[in-house]
Amino acid sequence: GQQVMQIPQYQHVQEGEDFTTYCNSSTTLSNIQWYKQRPGGHPVFLIQLVKSGEVKKQKRLTFQFGEAKKNSSLHITATQTTDVGTYFCAGINTGTASKLTFGTGTRLQVTL
Amino acid sequence: DSGVTQTPKHLITATGQRVTLRCSPRSGDLSVYWYQQSLDQGLQFLIQYYNGEERAKGNILERFSAQQFPDLHSELNLSSLELGDSALYFCASSVEVHSGGYTFGSGTRLTVV
Numbered sequence: 001g002q003q004v005m006q007i008p009q010y011q012h013v014q015e016g017e018d019f020t021t022y023c024n025s026s027t028t029l030s031n032i033q034w035y036k037q038r039p040g041g042h043p044v045f046l047i048q049l050v051k052s053g054e055v056k057k058q059k060r061l062t063f064q065f066g067e068a069k070k071n072s073s074l075h076i077t078a079t080q081t082t083d084v085g086t087y088f089c090a091g092i093n094t095g096t097a098s099k100l101t102f103g104t105g106t107r108l109q110v111t112l
Numbered sequence: 113d114s115g116v117t118q119t120p121k122h123l124i125t126a127t128g129q130r131v132t133l134r135c136s137p138r139s140g141d142l143s144v145y146w147y148q149q150s151l152d153q154g155l156q157f158l159i160q161y162y163n164g165e166e167r168a169k170g171n172i173l174e175r176f177s178a179q180q181f182p183d184l185h186s187e188l189n190l191s192s193l194e195l196g197d198s199a200l201y202f203c204a205s206s207v208e209v210h211s212g213g214y215t216f217g218s219g220t221r222l223t224v225v
Contacts, residue, residue, distance in 0.1 A: 033213055042114070042202060043155065045213025088155065099168045100145070100214065102155040 002027045002093045004103040012109040019079050021106035023072040023089035030092050032065050032072040033100070038085040079110045115139065118203050118217035126225055130191040133220045135203030137184055142207065143167070144186040145214060146178055149200040161186055162208075193224045 003026040013019050023032065031050045035043040047056055049065035049072065056063045062075045072089055089103040115138035125131055137144050146158040157170035161180035172178075175193075180186040190197060200221050204214035 035213075042216040042218050043204075043214075044114075045215065048212050090155075099157055099160065099170060101157065102147075104154050 002091075002099075002101050004089060004091055004101050006087075006089060006103040006106050008106055009104065010107045010109070012111070013079050015081060015110055015112050016078050019076040019083070019108055021074050021087050021089075021108075023074075023091075023103050025070045025091050025093075025101075027093050028069050030069075032069075033090045034063055034072075034074055035088045035090060035102075036085050037088065037105075041085075043088060076108075079108070081110050081112065084108060084110050114215050114217060116141075116203060116205050116215050116217035118201075118220050120220060121218065122221050122223075124223045124225060125193060127193055127195060129193050129224075130189065131193065131222065133188040133190070133201050133203075133222075135186045135188070135205075135217060137186070137203075137205030138215050140207060141205035141215070142184065143205060144180055144184070145204045145206075146172075146186070146188050147202045147204065149202060149219075151199070155202065158188070190222070195224050198222055198224045 006023050033048045034046040037043045047063050053067045054065045060077045064073045086105045086107045088105045090100050117136040119134045142163045145160045147155040149155050158172040159178050160168040164180050175191050178188045200219045202216050202219045204216045206214050
């Protein structure tokens with residue numbers, strides 16, 4: 001079945017440092033979504049990418065969808081303590097039913 | 113408040129018992145999804161309903177079942193509970209299938225003792 005892996009599993013940075021998480025799917029995706037889950041909270045939708053090679057920005061966050069539509073990345077510039085949480089990518093397999101498969105997640109810890 | 117309501121927020125029950133988790137989707141959303149998140153684990157897709165009909169199934173155990181009612185709320189029934197069923201159960205909703213991001217509820221934390 002479809003597998004979506006993320007690396008790293010965990011990253012600890014100092015405030016102001018940059019952070020990147022990578023998402024890799026075993027199958028081609030029709031789209032990729034990114035979610036953030038704060039500790040003790042629920043996943044919150046951040047963005048959706050649909051086109052091959054697409055890049056979108058949200059303030060300090062940059063999202064990219066790979067040319068082959070099998071990988072994606074989220075880059076945070078100058079992290080802040082409010083960025084703490086687990087970041088999940090999620091994708092829908094091309095040609096199958098609507099199941100959104102979540103990646104394994106990257107937990108980000110930011111300290112002063 | 114995300115607009116997706118899940119009840120109860122917490123549930124503690126004994127092994128072998130049966131529980132029902134309830135979800136009211138965001139107003140206007142026709143699709144409801146159920147996910148299971150075990151401690152420090154990712155989100156495992158269980159099942160999806162669209163406008164009352166089952167649309168997709170994930171790794172849902174035979175002991176688990178779900179349905180979506182005409183008013184679009186959904187219930188997830190877990191029976192013959194085992195210790196390993198302890199987890200956070202999230203419900204999410206969206207307007208249509210493939211229509212963009214899902215809106216998640218705050219979850220039901222199930223503890224089986």
